[in-house]
Amino acid sequence: MKTLIKNGTVVTASDIYRGDILIEDEKVSAIGTSLALEADRTIEASDKYVLPGGIDVHTHLDMPFGGSTSADDFESGTIAAAHGGTTSIVDFAIQYKGQTLRQGWEAWMKKAEGKAAIDYGFHLIITDLPEKLEPEMDAMVREGVTSFKLFMAYRGVLMLDDGSIFRALLKAGENGGTICMHAENGDVIDVLVRRALAKGNTAPKYHALTRPPRAEAEATHRAICLAEIARVPIYIVHLSAAEALEKVAEARDRGLPAYAETCPQYLFLSYANYEEPGFDGAKYVMSPPLREKGNEEKLWRGLAGNDLQAVSTDHCPFCMKEQKELGRTDFSKIPNGAPGIETRMHLMHDGGVRTGRISLNRFVELTSTSPAKIFGLFPKKGTIAPGSDADVVVFDPEKKHTLSAKTHHMKVDYNPYEGREVTGAVETVLSRGKVIIENGKFTGKAGSGQFLKRKPRT
Numbered sequence: 329m330k331t332l333i334k335n336g337t338v339v340t341a342s343d344i345y346r347g348d349i350l351i352e353d354e355k356v357s358a359i360g361t362s363l364a365l366e367a368d369r370t371i372e373a374s375d376k377y378v379l380p381g382g383i384d385v386h387t388h389l390d391m392p393f394g395g396s397t398s399a400d401d402f403e404s405g406t407i408a409a410a411h412g413g414t415t416s417i418v419d420f421a422i423q424y425k426g427q428t429l430r431q432g433w434e435a436w437m438k439k440a441e442g443k444a445a446i447d448y449g450f451h452l453i454i455t456d457l458p459e460k461l462e463p464e465m466d467a468m469v470r471e472g473v474t475s476f477k478l479f480m481a482y483r484g485v486l487m488l489d490d491g492s493i494f495r496a497l498l499k500a501g502e503n504g505g506t507i508c509m510h511a512e513n514g515d516v517i518d519v520l521v522r523r524a525l526a527k528g529n530t531a532p533k534y535h536a537l538t539r540p541p542r543a544e545a546e547a548t549h550r551a552i553c554l555a556e557i558a559r560v561p562i563y564i565v566h567l568s569a570a571e572a573l574e575k576v577a578e579a580r581d582r583g584l585p586a587y588a589e590t591c592p593q594y595l596f597l598s599y600a601n602y603e604e605p606g607f608d609g610a611k612y613v614m615s616p617p618l619r620e621k622g623n624e625e626k627l628w629r630g631l632a633g634n635d636l637q638a639v640s641t642d643h644c645p646f647c648m649k650e651q652k653e654l655g656r657t658d659f660s661k662i663p664n665g666a667p668g669i670e671t672r673m674h675l676m677h678d679g680g681v682r683t684g685r686i687s688l689n690r691f692v693e694l695t696s697t698s699p700a701k702i703f704g705l706f707p708k709k710g711t712i713a714p715g716s717d718a719d720v721v722v723f724d725p726e727k728k729h730t731l732s733a734k735t736h737h738m739k740v741d742y743n744p745y746e747g748r749e750v751t752g753a754v755e756t757v758l759s760r761g762k763v764i765i766e767n768g769k770f771t772g773k774a775g776s777g778q779f780l781k782r783k784p785r786t
């Protein structure tokens with residue numbers, strides 16, 4: 329099967345040119361300025377961008393959390409991702425206390441099998457690391473699960489102590505794995521939460537007020553110090569606060585391999601959202617929380633200047649009805665997380681590229697190329713080049729549309745960006761050469777996504 333994408337503006341992390349792309353079966357086979365070749369199918373892309381498919385390295389599909397399970401499973405979540413121009417995800421499998429690491433990974437492989445409509449890999453959340461389990465980290469890396477998320481918060485549920493974190497870092501130093509850190513000081517937060525509740529402060533906004541930016545900055549600094557002692561890279565997930573970014577920037581200025589991602593919610597929303605009427609602030613209960621206005625400008629500068637290397641979503645949707653509602657009288661019972669798998673590329677183009685905060689190349693780099701490089705997927709994923717997987721997005725940079733729960737494909741009853749008009753729309757999406765989105769309709773197949781066996785760091 330040959331597909332020719334003609335006359336588009338091809339954008340990669342480094343280049344912008346008008347060209348044609350020939351796809352044979354699952355791979356890009358040729359790129360030229362005017363390919364006079366026969367194809368089974370031709371996609372006309374004049375006046376459109378032709379982008380590498382988005383890679384979202386932080387999603388939580390079908391994840392039990394806070395007494396509920398995230399509303400998108402691997403079918404609805406990956407279809408929504410495709411609508412938003414994302415063709416690969418790296419989701420989080422969880423090893424629960426008492427389980428082996430393999431048991432955690434295998435449980436999530438079962439959740440994805442037969443359901444995922446785009447390619448998927450897994451990080452493994454380690455919640456329990458007795459010394460006897462350390463060699464299993466090597467086995468996971470050999471299986472292509474080459475990154476591990478550790479939590480410095482949620483004591484008794486997900487949190488690991490500093491000693492276990494340090495041993496995991498040392499192990500990753502040996503096997504080429506990457507440690508991803510949820511950096512918030514959980515014990516300090518737990519004290520603040522108990523005190524807020526004792527005073528009767530139960531509204532959603534107290535979720536944010538009990539998770540101060542300094543608690544994120546302290547944990548970020550601690551994580552970087554532990555990685556420095558272990559002499560390994562560290563990747564800070566969902567960085568939200570300018571104070572935490574300062575810690576990453578300081579480390580990078582000293583030449584340390586410290587990396588971090590932020591998410592659209594920290595760029596486009598703020599603490600003010602928690603003050604929305606009634607219980608609506610619950611829509612934004614996520615950890616770390618939204619920050620005061622002003623933080624976002626520093627994050628944008630971090631993205632432009634490479635102190636932040638990726639934009640992922642932390643897509644962890646819970647419906648207001650029956651899920652967020654669990655915390656109506658106690659903010660600490662609101663399941664943490666918000667939807668975003670479908671809106672990332674549109675928001676970053678509209679609010680990043682069109683406003684001049686980041687270049688078009690940097691947009692591609694942050695949403696596809698750099699995550700692919702950091703997490704062992706490049707150059708199979710993350711670029712348009714001969715031999716790469718034909719994960720391609722044809723994007724109309726001038727088309728306007730409105731983000732809304734009425735039209736989105738995520739299985740959640742609200743959209744954090746409800747009513748926001750964005751310019752730029754995903755038109756056609758190819759996943760390994762197959763058209764899976766055409767004129768806004770999903771034409772792919774649940775179950776056609778493949779497990780991504782990722783490479784370790786070299």
Ligand code: URP
Pocket residue numbers: 388510566613614615616642644664665666
């Ligand atoms: O609130 C959030 N971020 N929920 C998902 C779990 C996590 O910490 O990433």
Ligand code: ZN
Pocket residue numbers: 510565566615
């Ligand atoms: Zn986290």
Ligand code: ZN
Pocket residue numbers: 386387388566642643644
């Ligand atoms: Zn997350």
